[in-house]
Amino acid sequence: MNPVSERRFGVNRREYPGRLFVVEGIDGSGKSTQLTLLAQFLRGKGYPVIFSEWNSSPIVKTTTSRGKKRKILTPITFSLIHATDFSDRIEREIIPALKAGGIVLADRYVYTAFARDCVRGVDRGWVRSLYRFAPVPTMSFYFRTPLDIALKRILSGRPKLKWYEAGMDLELHSDVIDSYVLFQRRILEEYELLVEEFNLSVMDATLPVEIQQKQLRDAIRPFLPKRERVAPETWLAGDPRLAKPAAAPAAPTTAPAREVGR
Amino acid sequence: MRRFESYGEGVPNLDLSELSGWLIVVEGTDGVGRSTQVSRLRGVLERMGYAVAETGLSRSDLASRGIRRAKEGNTLGSNAFNLFYATDFADRLERQILPALRAGFVMLTDRYVYSLIARAIVRGADPDWIKSVFSFSLKPDAVFYLRIEVEDLVPRVLAEGGFDYWESGMDLPMGEDLYDSFVNYQRKVIHELDRLSAEYGFETLDATRPIDENAEILEERISRLLRSGSRVVGAT
Numbered sequence: 001m002n003p004v005s006e007r008r009f010g011v012n013r014r015e016y017p018g019r020l021f022v023v024e025g026i027d028g029s030g031k032s033t034q035l036t037l038l039a040q041f042l043r044g045k046g047y048p049v050i051f052s053e054w055n056s057s058p059i060v061k062t063t064t065s066r067g068k069k070r071k072i073l074t075p076i077t078f079s080l081i082h083a084t085d086f087s088d089r090i091e092r093e094i095i096p097a098l099k100a101g102g103i104v105l106a107d108r109y110v111y112t113a114f115a116r117d118c119v120r121g122v123d124r125g126w127v128r129s130l131y132r133f134a135p136v137p138t139m140s141f142y143f144r145t146p147l148d149i150a151l152k153r154i155l156s157g158r159p160k161l162k163w164y165e166a167g168m169d170l171e172l173h174s175d176v177i178d179s180y181v182l183f184q185r186r187i188l189e190e191y192e193l194l195v196e197e198f199n200l201s202v203m204d205a206t207l208p209v210e211i212q213q214k215q216l217r218d219a220i221r222p223f224l225p226k227r228e229r230v231a232p233e234t235w236l237a238g239d240p241r242l243a244k245p246a247a248a249p250a251a252p253t254t255a256p257a258r259e260v261g262r
Numbered sequence: 263m264r265r266f267e268s269y270g271e272g273v274p275n276l277d278l279s280e281l282s283g284w285l286i287v288v289e290g291t292d293g294v295g296r297s298t299q300v301s302r303l304r305g306v307l308e309r310m311g312y313a314v315a316e317t318g319l320s321r322s323d324l325a326s327r328g329i330r331r332a333k334e335g336n337t338l339g340s341n342a343f344n345l346f347y348a349t350d351f352a353d354r355l356e357r358q359i360l361p362a363l364r365a366g367f368v369m370l371t372d373r374y375v376y377s378l379i380a381r382a383i384v385r386g387a388d389p390d391w392i393k394s395v396f397s398f399s400l401k402p403d404a405v406f407y408l409r410i411e412v413e414d415l416v417p418r419v420l421a422e423g424g425f426d427y428w429e430s431g432m433d434l435p436m437g438e439d440l441y442d443s444f445v446n447y448q449r450k451v452i453h454e455l456d457r458l459s460a461e462y463g464f465e466t467l468d469a470t471r472p473i474d475e476n477a478e479i480l481e482e483r484i485s486r487l488l489r490s491g492s493r494v495v496g497a498t
Contacts, residue, residue, distance in 0.1 A: 063328030091339030121274035
């Protein structure tokens with residue numbers, strides 16, 4: 001239980017053949033819309049695209065919602081249960097897809113935890129170390145939005161804010177809406193610090209949707225694997241385990257594909 | 263004046279000076295007789311006039327059901343399991359252990375973070391990493407380690423009804439059947455607990471000794487500890 005070690009998220013960069021693109025930003029920044037459009041673009045180009053959303057591990061999320069409904073989550077358990085969910089998705093969705101050469105699009109990533117958990121008072125070094133198992137994304141985009149614009153988008157359309165969503169556990173304000181506004185402002189401040197710390201690519205989320213999407217596509221294009229509309233064999237060409245035995249003697253075409261042991 | 267400390271940064275907004283009870287841990291691998299000792303100790307301490315509370319792995323309000331469900335299907339990632347247990351521990355720390363310590367109870371803990379760290383390391387977690395995850399935990403007043411060799415553990419587990427899937431590390435697995443995997447897995451867990459014992463200064467008890475003998479030793483050690491000085495709330 002050495003106080004947080006220096007080896008934090010972002011230090012160990014393991015290489016995978018796939019690509020990982022991340023969108024981040026406060027609620028109402030339009031990041032999910034942009035990611036959906038990006039997925040359309042990539043699928044259209046023939047890339048295998050895998051979507052991974054924050055807080056979506058089927059096993060873990062029932063516990064998360066139990067904690068939220070009963071309002072029993074503390075800053076530490078809030079942080080740990082989200083890390084559990086994230087770890088499950090990393091192990092079972094994201095890393096296998098990256099190994100297989102897929103393009104993973106993540107709606108929120110470790111930066112969401114860094115921003116939210118720190119606002120809740122969790123130690124900065126601790127939460128960065130907690131997520132050390134996370135692969136470093138190919139690119140992470142931060143959709144920078146003025147607070148009033150994001151609030152207008154959220155508060156005009158949504159009927160009811162949930163307890164933790166509004167940051168009511170922080171006891172910033174007894175009114176849910178006021179609490180939400182104060183909470184989002186603090187998260188925004190944390191995100192601004194993260195932009196520098198992790199070199200996030202900043203998007204101007206006040207621009208028209210289609211302009212942002214063009215910028216996003218332009219930004220990721222250089223990082224896409226070279227060939228488009230490729231067969232899986234080509235994707236996996238770099239993986240020695242999948243290589244066909246090179247010197248396999250040419251079998252008679254009539255022979256069965258595989259000899260069945262008897 | 264004795265007071266509690268955290269290993270690292272600790273729980274946000276926790277005032278350690280308001281904790282006055284005692285945090286006593288019984289550690290050891292699966293099937294070693296921890297629970298028997300804990301329940302005997304409880305009786306002894308209560309007869310001595312101490313208020314006693316108990317906790318143990320995956321007994322949290324928040325995560326116990328989720329963990330049980332995840333174990334049934336074996337459908338959770340291995341590292342996610344480590345963190346799920348950490349969530350369970352944190353919930354128990356904040357909602358069972360700390361309230362009991364505030365109220366001056368003797369908190370008997372059937373396994374603490376050490377077992378969780380040992381199990382995570384055996385499952386491939388980086389030791390520094392998993393220790394830093396648990397750095398918010400409190401340093402206990404005492405850790406008693408019921409130590410056994412796997413050769414002595416096997417007949418006990420057989421007598422108690424056989425090998426459990428998880429206690430045999432079959433999620434990894436570490437052998438071609440439950441028995442092989444149990445032996446290999448438990449040997450590694452015990453090895454990690456031994457290392458943690460050296461690192462964190464556990465008091466080791468030979469778990470092959472008769473239950474009564476170990477109970478007497480525990481009783482003697484703990485009553486001496488409790489007599490050595492009570493904490494005064496608010497002391498700095």
